[in-house]
Structures are given as structure tokens and as C-alpha cells.
Amino acid sequence: VVAAADILTSFPLPLVSGTKVTISCSHDDSSYPQMLWYQQKEDNHSLTLIGYGYANSAQNYEGQFEKQFELTRVDTLRGALIVRSAKPSDSAVYFCAATHCASGYEAHFGGGTRLTVLEYNVTAPTVKILPPSSKECKNKKKTLVCVASGFYPDHVSVFWQISGENVKDGVATDNNAVRKNESYSITSRLRVSAEDWRSPDRTFTCTVTFFNGTGYEPHSDSVKGALGKSI
Incomplete structure (x- = not known):
């Protein structure tokens, strides 16, 4: 039995349009070399794969995301998702997951980072x-x-x-x-x-x-x- 990796991601982020955003991810198990990133929109319960990759190799993107997002890896345990120039349509929850190289293994997810790209002025309740x-x-x-x-x-x-x-x-x-x-x-x-x-x-x-x-x-x-x- 392989214990679930402890996946850590960033805290909630409300930002203005045009900001470059870096959402970091780390875990504690080197037997999970593949890191995947997913996007979940507010009006959609399903997860959409942004891309995935390994340390010391090129990252792989789903076609519609390559222009707006960049995936980086520091090493096997650490990586990041970069939003090049955030816009309101990028508002979503972003999930990092880690898994083994071979297919068929379960991916272990972090809690998600909620990104809100502001359309209006911040107003208290x-x-x-x-x-x-x-x-x-x-x-x-x-x-x-x-x-x-x-x-x-x-x-x-x-x-x-x-x-x-x-x-x-x-x-x-x-x-x-x-x-x-x-x-x-x-x-x-x-x-x-x-x-x-x-x-x-x-x-x-x-x-x-x-x-x-x-x-x-x-x-x-x-x-x-x-x-x-x-x-």
C-alpha cells in the first residue's frame, strides 16, 4: 500500500486583471514524479486538465491552455502553474496532483487554490x-x-x-x-x-x-x- 502524498498548494488569490500569477505546489513523496494541473470553473463540477510533466523535461499542455498558462518544475517534489496575464475568465479553482509514471495509478490531489481575477472594486459585506x-x-x-x-x-x-x-x-x-x-x-x-x-x-x-x-x-x-x- 502506498500512502497518499501530502500535496500542498497556495492560499486563495484575488487579483486584478493583467497580473502574472504563480500557484505553487509541493509534495513529500519522490515516488510520485508526474505532476498534473487541473482547472475547475465555478459553474462546472468537473475538472479540466491543463497539463502535466516531470522534472527536467518539457511540460505537456492541453491545446487551449498553452498560450495562457506555463508549467514549471523545480524538482520532483516541487512545481508551479503560472498564469501569464490573468483575466476574469481565468477565475477558477486550480488543483495540483501527483502520480506515478505508469498509467493506472491513482493521482493524489491537493486541496486546490482558488483564483479570483477581479472585475469590480473590492467591497466589504x-x-x-x-x-x-x-x-x-x-x-x-x-x-x-x-x-x-x-x-x-x-x-x-x-x-x-x-x-x-x-x-x-x-x-x-x-x-x-x-x-x-x-x-x-x-x-x-x-x-x-x-x-x-x-x-x-x-x-x-x-x-x-x-x-x-x-x-x-x-x-x-x-x-x-x-x-x-x-x-
Whole structure:
């Protein structure tokens, strides 16, 4: 049994058009000499092969990618995908994989690097918590809805806190932000007991972490229990 190679790739990249982008890849198993690169578009669950190659040899490209992309190898364990001049249509998740030379062997993939080539100005989200609906049964679970809207690009994550403590139980967040015109929105829901919601000393906070191109910044909204007053 051959253990899976540990494939490491770069972190998320939001960039302006025309930028030269280098996405690096490394692994820790010299018995995997072949490195492959794949592209996955936002609206497509399948992977498209960009190219592949070995150290100390010419890299091989799928025809439509050779002009826009360049594959490089430092050695057996390290390589890179270079986007010569990034444009919005290059926005995608890029995956590096490593495998044995012979066909029939499983390829081992890294987690992927998300590249966003910006079409518009970076805009932070507006975050708002909507308290439970009066239509929910009085003694049943209550649902708080957190709506983050008006942000660009869509590099966000959402988490909830109750009185300063992180919570995961009862949380359901959209898998992906939804784009409308020049911005995105995302929704997250928190289900709590009626007892928790009726406690005026409880504070419910939704925080959206937004990547602004240089770092991560938090944007939050909070409501108190019982009357759901904003604070």
C-alpha cells in the first residue's frame, strides 16, 4: 500500500486583471514524479486538465491552455502553474496532483487554490441578523437568519456565537455565495431552543470573515434574546 502524498498548494488569490500569477505546489513523496494541473470553473463540477510533466523535461499542455498558462518544475517534489496575464475568465479553482509514471495509478490531489481575477472594486459585506419569525411555534426551535450582502469578491466564511461562545450545532450556511450583478450575498441560519431565544441575557452574533485582497477582516451583527433588539 502506498500512502497518499501530502500535496500542498497556495492560499486563495484575488487579483486584478493583467497580473502574472504563480500557484505553487509541493509534495513529500519522490515516488510520485508526474505532476498534473487541473482547472475547475465555478459553474462546472468537473475538472479540466491543463497539463502535466516531470522534472527536467518539457511540460505537456492541453491545446487551449498553452498560450495562457506555463508549467514549471523545480524538482520532483516541487512545481508551479503560472498564469501569464490573468483575466476574469481565468477565475477558477486550480488543483495540483501527483502520480506515478505508469498509467493506472491513482493521482493524489491537493486541496486546490482558488483564483479570483477581479472585475469590480473590492467591497466589504453588510451583515444583518433577522430575528425568528412570529409564525414559528412558540415552544419549538427558533431560527435566526444572517444575511451578508453587497460584497465582492466572494471570499467569505461565516460563523455564529452565543454570548461570545462559538457554536456549530444548529448552523446551516449556504454552500456558495450567490452573485447578482456586481456583488454577492450569502445566508446562514442558526436554530436555537425557544428557551435560549427568550433569555434576555443571551447575545447572538453572526460574523462574516471577508478576504479583502490583503487580509481577512470580520464584519458582524448581533441581536439580544427575547425581543431580538439590535445591539
